[in-house]
Amino acid sequence: MEMNKGGGFGRGSRGFLTEQEKANRPKVTGKLLRRIGSYLIPYWKQMVLVLVAILLSSILGIVPSILAGRIIDDGLIGRNLNSLISLTFLSLLVTLGANLIGVLESYLNTWIAQHITFDMRNKMFRHLQSMSHRFFTTNNQGDIITRMTSDISGVQQIITNTLTSILANSITLIAATVAMYRKNWILATVGILIVPLFTIPTKRVGKARWTLTREAQACNDEINGILNETLSVSGQMLVKLFSMESHEYKRYEAANHRMIGMNIRENMAGRWFRLVLRTFSSIGPMLIYLIGGILMMRYDADLTVGDITVLVALLGRMYSPVNSLLNIQVDWIRSMALFTRIFDYFDMPVEIKNSPDAIIPDRSEGNITFSHVSFEYEPERPILKDISFSLESGKSIAIVGPSGAGKSTIINLIPRIFDATEGVVSFDGIDVRKLDLGFLRSNVGVVTQDTYLFNGTVRDNLLYAKPDATLDELKEACRKANIHDFIEAQPDGYDTIVGNRGLKLSGGEKQRISIARVLLKNPSVLIFDEATSSLDSISENLIQQAIEPLIASHTSIIIAHRLSTILAADEILVLSDGKIAERGVHNDLIEAGGLYAELYETQFRLVPDAAGKQ
Known part of the structure; x- marks a missing residue:
């Protein structure tokens, strides 16, 4: 679980599994891990560089803490100005080097994550395009879009955060532990025994805050639902026709008020958490100072003030990695669940596909x-x-x-x-x-009852059937569809914007553009599926005048x-x-x-x- 600046949890931090996540916990198998690894293999060289960068950055990150001991013993207590200057300068160089390597590691991580999500999005889009119409009529559209967007975007977070967090925290923890034991095994043991105490408030307060976050998210979903319903084209029309503006405002205001209260409670939980965290984080250093002072003054003449300072600094470096690794199971389960959801879609069979030896006749x-x-x-x-x-x-x-x-x-x-x-x-x-x-x-050209036009120009929608069609071809198709005169009468002609789903046009106008679009394909077979239903008599007659000659010639x-x-x-x-x-x-x-x-x-x-x- 990652903490934000100041030790608090960022909004949306999720350190605990929901009941649904626990019930649907994915089964992690070798096959699943190999499949995940197959997306990393093309970028194995970059992954090796990331590993080396993490290793160097983590090790160099604890060097300034070790040098701090020598700065105190040799430079300050020893009154050696040259040592003080050289050690301070060396510490700055190491810190700068670690930060520069961190920037390189961050860039490589982002580069790999972006390319993997690029590959997955392309593969998912191609796969979804090949799915049968049955798939889109039986599956929730929101769920389909979520797999394409949020789920695959989550993969990027897994690569840039979860995987690198495991590596970086593990290396930092190992390096800090080794360095502490090399200094003094007694104080190192005391410090390590204190670390679990640090995680107790993290767990307890984190769980309480996660509960508040879930409640706030549910309230946020309610607000989004109100916005989607009332601010859509159809929703706004309904609200106006029934004069429900005041009712919808009150409904939104009530949900918004609940959200404000939850946000305040959530943020205050973080304030108290940081207070408890600061208290617990000071226990370890105090004990090391106390026990270290007793050892130095009574039992171990070789132990120096610098050594004790190094041990305190290293202990501080251990807090965050330990806390993150203790909660890594949650991130791991969520990561596996995310990949499982994506692979579930990839594994859906393509019902309608080309035969391996598909026939392409010379003519139709x-x-x-x-x-x-x-x-x-x-x-x-x-x-x-x-x-x-x-x-x-x-x-x-x-x-x-x-x-x-x-x-x-x-x-x-x-x-x-x-x-x-x-x-x-x-x-x-x-x-x-x-x-x-x-x-x-x-x-095969089909004119459907439910005409769909993209939010673009008339020309754009016509060219969807034949991208290389000339203007003369567009006009000829529109004349046959009995829509050319209407288009020419518009100020922008064929560059007239039709609006979302063609809402700026009447039903009859949309249908005639749809007929023209089909004609541009020049198909061998024309199919009209209730092409004149749900239209007024004038629009129906205009479409009929367009259809009847086509039936006679096709x-x-x-x-x-x-x-x-x-x-x-x-x-x-x-x-x-x-x-x-x-x-x-x-x-x-x-x-x-x-x-x-x-x-x-x-x-x-x-x-x-x-x-x-x-």
Whole structure:
């Protein structure tokens, strides 16, 4: 446990394990240690230099204490001015040397830690990018970000603090102990027996302060929660709509007041601790002076004032290392837990990945076939059951059905957002699992219901699909998506900032930019997943005008609730409870009087078609 200046514990110092940490204490194995070591191996030369620097710095650090004895005996008591000057100068040089070596050690430590965290962050980001969509829908987003940021940043602290602290404190302790026993074994033994007494107040007060720190952290988490909820875009809107400003202020004020009280108690605990610490830290030197004086005057004529001074100085050098090493178990357990959390993510299997001999065809036609395809997230809850259909290049299929029937799941199987549990999804006659992922996804364009735009310009968001696209290509795609005129009418044109998640644009404007972005990919297959849902009739009509020509000129799959879009498809699939309940064209399905006819009567007939008729 590290102390701050003055002997107190810094805020957030954690010298004690929580109950949860004790219960989830990681199992330290040789395999885990070797895996941790694998990140250090590339930097073994720098690690050797760090070890040498720590060794030299720790040894040189106690030399001035030893020289202090000679300065007193030879220089002051012996009245030898030359010795006084030379020894004082030598002490200063040694101190300067130790400090310079400490700076070098700190630089090397930081350099190694930064490069290791650089490697780990890159590896983690690449690994997370390769994880399936299932991973991101089932895991907490905050936890994912924590692994990428706080956990890996913690590794840097382990390398710069924990590992070097163990080495430096151990070397300092050994060197100080050897030097003390070389001076006088009796006084050295007395001093070492006193050291454990020094740790008693450290433990007791440290535990009390850690309890206060945990309470303060819980209160801080509450405050952060209030800020996140009320100062976000959606939260602020809700607060204003319900006129809850006063209520939220009082809630924040109460939490803030509790935090102030806890901070005061925590800081005062540190003040009393330093008082107790100073008292205990003076016991050792007093005993050495007392016993040393008795030995010097009665039993050991060779023992000098300088020797006693050296022993007192060395004893003072031992306090901090002993205290740190006594608490190293806590740091060690936390370090292992941190690595275990990171490795748990690294060990998560990549569900959707390229086959070792992935196929990259010379061209793409866009023929799609589902052959007895089933899919499930969990064995007891199947989503799709024995789905079979074919879509020829240049044709279009509309998929309709009640909410939860499995419509979106079907289209997610084509670009391998998920893989079928049973059966085969083929693209141009090849199982999609055998195709190169980059090739497959570049030839499948999906316009989703929930449009996502990055917080940048219109141009930035369009170039995400094709970074080397020219302005003419951007404009052509936007004309096809029926959004070019709107963009040109803006003061900044294609450099207009869209805002966080595109909040500066309407739903229809975002959706049309999304269509233009997909068109820039020039995919073989276009998929529209409820692209016009949740929009007003004007926006819906503008998007419809953009979609219908695209359906006529591309291989298309449409999930829609608008009748004119469905009528434009070459075939209609009606899904119910994960199965294809009906299939055919509009008139035939109406005459059949089944589920499609029911959907038509309750939903489609009430929605205006492209001509504005019902």
